[in-house]
Amino acid sequence: MASDGPSNAIDPSIFEYLKAHGEEELQVGDRLHQLTSALNRQVSVCQGLLSRIHSTPSSKLPPLLKQVEDDGIKPEIDTVGELAQFASQYPYYKYNGRWSRTVQSVVGTILLTAWLGGLGTDSNPGEIGRLLTIEEVGEILRVPTNLKDGDAFHITIEEYILALTDITEELSRLAMNSVTLGDVDLTVRISGFIKDLFAGFQLLNLKNDIVRKRVDAVKYHVKKVEDVIYDLSLRNLISKPEPSS
Known part of the structure; x- marks a missing residue:
């Protein structure tokens, strides 16, 4: 006689659910890989162009920075826009590790280009030594910054x-x-x-260990430039301020 007790069979819908969500995660991962790979290539182009600053006098930087903007930063902006539109459909903190390092590099190319005098506007013409705020970086990339709530993509x-x-x-x-x-004047400006x-x-x-270690390493960059300034001072290549009367 058949038992009337509870069945030990597992509901197949459980595995159908797991399969569907597993396939979705794979598709999301593949698309994020495509976007970040494209962005990494654009960052490489931008960084390659920016590497020429080390052999270009500051007086001749404007044409180079224009090329950086056109061939490097503009493509970055377009791809970050695609990434933001796609990533904002999914939980931010589940996937942000896939693009964070690449986005950091994008922000670095923008900050360096602006500091060197690029990315100027009619209301704020570019000049050497300009440090963009995080909000200004967000405006250039056309994405939000420092969002505290919500899953939208942001810097x-x-x-x-x-x-x-x-x-x-x-x-x-x-x-x-x-x-x-x-170009000793540029060296002095960088030092300051x-x-x-x-x-x-x-x-x-x-509080973040990675950020703290990277910030601590900046003191070595400071020391390196201070050594250069010291050597220039010994050789009397830096004009000293006149004593006040």
Whole structure:
């Protein structure tokens, strides 16, 4: 006689659900990989163009920066827009690790280009030494910044700070190469900027280990440039301020 007790059969809808969601995650992952791969290629182009700053006097930077904007940053902006539109359909903190490092590099190219005098507007013409805020970076990329609620794609404070540490390393290298190019004034300007930036970092309460370590490393960039300035001072290549009467 058949038992009337409860069946031990598992509801097949459970596995149908798992299969459907597993396939969706694969599709999302594949699309994010496509977008970040395209963005990484554009970052490489941008960084390759920016590497020419080390052999270009500051007086001849404008044409180079225009090329950086047209061939590097504009494609980055377009792809970040595609990434933002797609990623905002899904939980931000589930997938943001897939693009965060790449976006940090994008922000770094924008910050460096602007600091060198690029990305100017009619109301705010480009000039050497201009540090964009995170909000200004967001406006250039046409994406939100530092969202506290919601799953929409955005630029985070962490990505911005890490990008700043990236450009201090690049600028410390430029400080030395500018001496070779006879552009001592640019070296002095870089020195002041990096020291001010590092002083600003000391005001932050950094809890993320990666960010804290990267910020701590900035002091070595400061030291490297200070050594260059010291050597220039010994050789009397830096004009000293006149004593006040």
